Amino acid sequence: MKLNFTYLLISGLIALLSITSNGNNGDIQLLTKETTFEAGQSIILKFSSNADETPSLYVSNSYGSTIIKPNIESGIINYQIPQSISNKTGIVSWKLIADSSLSGTFNIISKQKTVALETYLGPPSIQAGGTDYSMLIVIPTDSYDNPLADSTKVTVKYQFLDNQHIEDVLIKNRIAYKNIYSETKTGRILVSSECTSLNSKEYTVNVIPAIPTSFVISYQRNHGYADGNQITTFSTSIIKDKYGNIVSDGTYVDFFISNNSKHVLKTSGTSINGIANAKMIHPDHEDQWTVKAFVEGMAESNQIALIYNPIISDFKAVFSESNRTITIGPLKSFMNQMIPDGLEVSLSVYKNYIKLKTLTKSSFEGFATFKLDNNNFPSKNYTLKIKTAGAEKTYPNIKL
Template sequence: MRFKHFYIGLLGLILLSSSTVLPNNETTINLQLLTIQTEFEAGSTIILKFSASETINPILYCSNSYGSTLVSPSRIGSILSYSIPKNISKKTGQVYWKLINDVMSLSGQLNIISKQEVAVIETYIGPPSIEAGGTDYTMLVVIPTDSLDNPLPDKTLVHAKYQFLSNESLDPIKTTNIIAYKNIYSYKKSGRILVSSESLNTNSKEFTVIVFPAIPTDFKISAKRPHSYADGNQVTTFETSIIKDKQDNVVSDGTYVSFYITNDLGNSLKTSGTTINGVATALMIHPDYKTQWSIKAYVDGMAESDIIALNYNQVIKDFGTNFSKNNRAIIVGPLQSFMKQTIPDGLQVKLLVYKENKLIETLTKTSIDGFVNFNLNPNNLKNDTYTIVIKTAGLEKTVKLIQLW
């Protein structure tokens, strides 16, 4: 019985001692960056190399401002190589990377710079038109980029070139925050400024900026007419002097000029014209009665002319009237002009019918061959006594108490 307990105790000690002896299977992890270069030109091949134990193959995580990606390695012995994708390596800026591993990790960053060349010069200019005088300006904006559409580094030299009349200028400017810009001021004269830019022997296309004259200054007007008679037929031509700005530039063709006419009754007329070579002309038909015109012209809101006065003389001294057919057929004429010639067709004649000082009918016609024919309709004017007034060319004739039947 004693031997039985002895052997049981001995077997327990053997089992206990065998469970505490563990084999040592742990392996030392080795992971080290071998690539020293941290700055690369855009578009170049970028390969990051690491020395690593053969038991691990971590994934490389890459990120830049355009996005993120995961890169699997290729192994030759203990060397792991990670090829950075082109969609990341061709864009300038910072690239952040990190090896994803459970035991340990490495991280770092790369700097990708643009190619030292200019493939395209993006050029913008505006406004496309400015005012002469030296205070208004247009802005030239230049963005030089490489063949991968990356902007060049700050302080890249750009030459702004522009030409106006006999002047040619070249101003060096440098990029800041990917752009270079230059304010180009107008000259005192009007004309065209031709603008271009150059960077690293690459030139932009040509741009044109129009330098328009400034706002016009006050001017004078004159009038031309075939005669001074108020015949309601001929035309008076109004003309401005050459309208210029304060820099003595002739205003642009098409500048709108309004001519306002006031007669001695206080009535107003308006005509207008646009400038050609700085001169605007406008037309107005003569009045058909004696009057005086006062004329002034405006470039609305900017400039005005002096005031001129024109007198129009009475063209018809007298006219005849003839009543027939129960006094209901009335012939007015002959209407003769200042040389006793027949007045041109179209002179307006009015016939007004009054009953006891109350106007009851008005008839208006225009002359043909120096005469006007009126017919008083019995349906409108019953047989009775009326007063008839005839007006034309500022003249007036009254026939009182005429009997219609």
């Protein structure tokens, strides 16, 4: 019974204190009626109170939170919002620490005067044709680096060749953007923007040619002989895209060459003024080439065929020093002149139809000389095969 009485007494005291607290805090009233402020404006929240208590104010926005001590003047409780909060746009929440039911929000908007234009433009190069585009993004900001309010007008200006465009776009979600499409010609697009009388600097977008189309190749050479010395030059026609624009300088072109041996040779060149050139040395034996060029993954050429006639149909081989020194020559070209230095001559040594070794030499002043030493080739009968420029001779049963 005594325990129940004590419990009732304590419950009654708690209820009495609760009623007293709510009554005191209920005397605090918000006097400030404004709910929207401009960034940089001095913001003071004012409260009237008959209570002895002067609670602190808890303030929070997207940049952080803080607690503000009050300043009392003529019975009015003033809370000065710090600049770290009043200079930034957004929703600010506040709450009196002593009274959980007394809270609210206010909104800070940006100053409607542009101080800076944060501008992005990319990509810097787009393809001609009207489907590729570069995006201009403009973020106008006030003196406190706040983006301007949505629906603020931004003027986008761009010029290409003889065409000039001026268009207005509205800020949405704190940014304004404009897609700037290419045209069918190549060149430079000049871009700028303006907001509340502040102009950006000039930006540039390069309009480059589109994917190249098929082209034609040709060749040029001094003669059609397989001398292993002269150069054949392959050239493309002027490579263009489907809009007639000459492809960019540096476009890489591969030339693939198939010969009679089913081997594939490759040479390449880069374009200048739409034309790419590549070179290949003549074969050193009779051959036929089939040539085709490609801009990898984009365009290809026609196919051409080249015939290289043999430059040597016969040659002499002189044996001396017990047949261990073999001199091949003179090697003469198509006008009976000495073959240019560097022509490859090979000598293969066989014993009982088994090849023992192949020796190679480069011609010098129309001759090539081989020396067969006794250590590698003991004194026996051998078969010697000499080959150069596609011509071949066999000398059986040569005693060394």
